[in-house]
Amino acid sequence: MATPTAEPTARKRRRKTRTKNISPLPALVASDFTASQIDLTPGKEHVFCPACENWTPITGVLGTPVLVPHHTTPYHDPTTTPRRCSNTNRRITLDTVIDTWRAELAERTQASATVASRRPTKVLPKPKAHAAPAASQLKPAPLSAEQVRRVFRQHQEQCLACRGEAKNQNGQTLPCPDGERLAVTVLRLFRQEPKRQALREFFARERRRFDREYAGAAPKREAGWAAVLPAVQNADQLRRAVPQDARPTEGRPEIPLDHLVPRQAPAQPEKGRLKCEYCSATESSLADAVAAGWCRIIRRPHCGRCANRFPAWTRTSF
Template sequence: MATTTVEPKARKRRRKTRTKNVSPLPAIVASQLKADQINLTPGKEHVICPDCKTWTPITGVLGTPVLVPHHTTPYHDRTTTPRRCSSSSRRITLDTAIDAWRADLAERTEVSATVASRRPTKVLPKPKTSSVPAASQLKPAPLSAERVRRVFRQHQEQCLACMGEVKDRTGQTMPCPDGERLAVTFLRLFRQEPKRQAVREFFARERRRFDREYAGAAPKREAGWAAVLPAVQNADQLRRAAPQGAHPTEGPEVPLDHLVPRQAAEQPEKGRLKCEHCGATESSLVDAVAAGWCLIIRRPHCGRCVDRFPAWTRTSF
């Protein structure tokens, strides 16, 4: 009689908590948590632990729901010694309906997406670039036959056309325009090199001659400066000795009792000033200056009429 072997099956795991130990801490109320802090999907119940802030499964949903015993650090973190969280086996009160939790979660997700779209993007600072020098500040490197020769040799070592490996349809070697241009430039600079060397030597001689003449004229410049230095020092002493606002002792007095020729020609009456606005008169220039008279567009105005015009239009006598 044949016998059949039946594979053993694992018993169905009970949904109740396997341990009778319950944390003495007060129970967590699901209705007091935010929708994104708890997951009430059937078979995937999780909650953020209030102590270690990690997602922790909920066991015993059909009986006494509690938090699964867990550590304060993630399971993959091996850098620290694992320590049991104080909220292990802590009771949780599931007083929130699944439909209400899903609606609240969908609304919160939509609001978060709207806020993220309104949030301005981060302003990245522009990289600091150096300013481009002006055309007058550019210093072109002088061309020399030796430098062009080195560039030409380097081009010949890298260019396939100069090596003769590039051919046309008829099988003939194609010339390289860059190599020809460098060769022509090298030959031109090589022919001009003696003339360029003569010009450089001429400028060097002129520079040395100018330096010798400038050094020879230094005693004459020092002697001329020594001759005028006492006069400059005397003028500085007189300027410092003069009081603020006063004229130098050797200068003439300012004529205040009569008008200059241009101002006298503009006055309608000889020796008298007349206001162009109100017709007031003054007997002399000294009295007019003391009374605050000014010129407005080269016309005299009394102190009362001057205030009618802006300050930038006034000119003192």
């Protein structure tokens, strides 16, 4: 009986590329790279290639460290033509201790996080620009003939055209449109001045007449106030004498006890909401109702606006 032969097994593949080709370029130095441009993690050594600016593995760390063969562009990109990088198989001198590299990398990471988390300590508010008034709210200053005349005289003293000293190339005197406009305005205001003066005198007479009538009616107003003042003072004294939570019954008819109507239970509002008994306004919660000035009147909720219709002694806070 023949003995069975052993099944062949595959040989273990090498983890990294091995080659005897060495680039003639001078060797790179690990200490020339920053901590973020090189990775010295054991078994995962990489470096940022200065020629093609791609992360490239380092092979032969235990012997002659070199950069593995790589392309300048991704090999799987169909739009580009693969081209071998000039730093292929270039030697690199690993003169940096792993612990030193890790400490520098941690320091850089912490500094970057600190810079990213910085915020300005003071926010400068944007100045609020006031809205311009509407055209109906503008109040133009009334023109005075004397003021316009002074402006016209000042313009004549400063304007060369008004004094006849401004001339063109033909020697003709140039007109001044500003001077003409001011002269027309002065003449118009002097022509309208009598009518304006009569209107001012009319309003002054009406104001004096109103003041005389108001002063003549003062005794009647004082007499009317004097007649109702005792009643007002008495009502204030009675109001102050009543405790805050008490309900005064003086001056009110007695409630008949022979046909009492059974007390009705207050209307139950929707779950989680309060409803005003007077205007049917609603609030989402009790806290919102208290903040809005709600209160109870005869054990029924009322909003702040409706509660002001009732006397103060009838209002009870929640």
